[in-house]
Amino acid sequence: MKLFDVYPLFDVNIVKGKGCHVWDDKGQEYLDLYGGHAVISIGHAHPHYVEAISKQVASLGFYSNSVINKLQQEVADRLGAMCGYDDYQLFLINSGAEANENALKLASFYNGRTRIVSFAKAFHGRTSLAVEVTNNPKIIAPVNDNGHVTYLPWNDVDAMKAELAKGDVCAVIIEGIQGVGGIQVPAPGFMQAIRQACDENGTVLILDEIQSGYGRSGKFFSHQYDGIRPDMITVAKGIGNGFPMAGVLISPKFTPVYGQLGTTFGGNHLACAAAIAVLDVMKAENLVENAARVGAHLMEELKKFEGIKEVRGRGLMIGLEFENPIKEIRQKLLFEQKVFTGVSGTNVIRLLPPLCLSMAEADEFLNRLHNVLK
């Protein structure tokens, strides 16, 4: 059987990882400024993580959501304390798209409405509603194109207020920092204005922190720079450091109803063991603070580079916009300088390294980028 060929691939076979480095099958080492697409939070093959998952799988990898799973409560307690949302409720699933799908469903169950506001260049996943709120017609299949969604311009307070004032908007969904959209940080005041308009119009505010959350921005959640509290927060990627897992953090104003949401694999024992190990390491190694410190250093140095049009981001979620397409720069970074980076559109390089990136590794990246751009 052939693989369904939907991914344009680099001709590299990664077989091993450690911290912020990965190795291919020929033994070549690479510096990982991509984190497997913002997924690796505590670093590749962290010994505590390896031990926790190994122990768990040796005793119980999976049992269903029809029995008590104390590990789920431990994830909820630990996550609530660490991110400042102790009073919220946690629903566990397996992927980012599923997290947004469930958050949107719950919003609609809550207020009975069907219209969603999303934003230009938004990306929220590829399942039915998650893809409909994603502002990319190329990946919205006709069956998903159901007219639920109004896409508004990014950072446009007046357009947002006017749309919500119609009084029939179920939910606003917004990324903490737009990732696929090119590392777009919301302008000061935009998040607060959305929060206020949602309150005034009975609209649910869903913060997609799947890429920008879990410490990546230098705070646990990027929206915490804006001092707001959303009604729901979706998380995935870094929560399991590569183990597929996701969650919806749900405000106390939503009352759970038996059977209304559900999943076979969500919150399974192995996933919870991974998530607990991630939280252990994030705390012990102060990785949120590290992301803030190393990210600030990277941004400051990158702004001195000639040839980069704009440097945007927070913490270790950084976009480098160039005047021209970056394909060749990214190829040279990978094949000549042995550095993995991400991309947004044609002109933006995305940096999404593990949150344990050291100052020395950041400087090493700057040297290698300099070698390409000089």
Ligand SMILES: Cc1ncc(COP(=O)(O)O)c(C=O)c1O
């Ligand atoms: C902001 C955001 N939301 C949702 C998703 C979808 O997550 P997943 O691929 O785990 O379904 C992504 C993935 O890149 C994302 O960046």
